[in-house]
Amino acid sequence: MTQNLQTPTTRPAGRPTSHRTCATCGRTFAWRRSWAENWDEVRYCSQACRRERPTAVDRTLEATILDLLARRGRGASICPSEAAQVVGGDGWRLLMERSRRAARRLVAVGSVEITQQGRVVDPSTARGPIRIRLARRGR
Ligand SMILES: [Zn+2]
Numbered sequence: 001m002t003q004n005l006q007t008p009t010t011r012p013a014g015r016p017t018s019h020r021t022c023a024t025c026g027r028t029f030a031w032r033r034s035w036a037e038n039w040d041e042v043r044y045c046s047q048a049c050r051r052e053r054p055t056a057v058d059r060t061l062e063a064t065i066l067d068l069l070a071r072r073g074r075g076a077s078i079c080p081s082e083a084a085q086v087v088g089g090d091g092w093r094l095l096m097e098r099s100r101r102a103a104r105r106l107v108a109v110g111s112v113e114i115t116q117q118g119r120v121v122d123p124s125t126a127r128g129p130i131r132i133r134l135a136r137r138g139r
Helices: 047-051 056-071 080-108
Strands: 019-021 028-030 112-116 131-134
Touching: 019 080, 056 080, 056 112, 056 131, 080 112, 080 131
Parallel strands: none
Antiparallel strands: 019 028, 112 131
8 A cells, every 4th residue: 555656657657648549439548547557458548438349340440431532532531421321321320420430540540630621630639520531641
């Protein structure tokens, strides 16, 4: 019971300034004191995201986003609903939030950018309609 949580140097794995991308929702989340002991293994921002970890459908949404973008011209963008329609058919609306999550995860790995009104936005905080386009590398 002599733990001193005020001294991050005693726990090199859990620096208070650390950030990570949630493996489910694709949003950035920050180190918390409650994760000091196991920060290296933390992959989800919340219990809800831990319960809804990505499945085959979610991986298919990621692949479909990249496939749709690859078929379009340079600089083209898509709406998350387009991938949802390809994967979900008539039930595509049920996949809308999952398609947005898939887009955020692809931002985290550097594959795509999320834009609003043509400007790149932070996927963690963007609200409302978004567009997805391939990341422009080597600018
Ligand atoms: Zn999350």
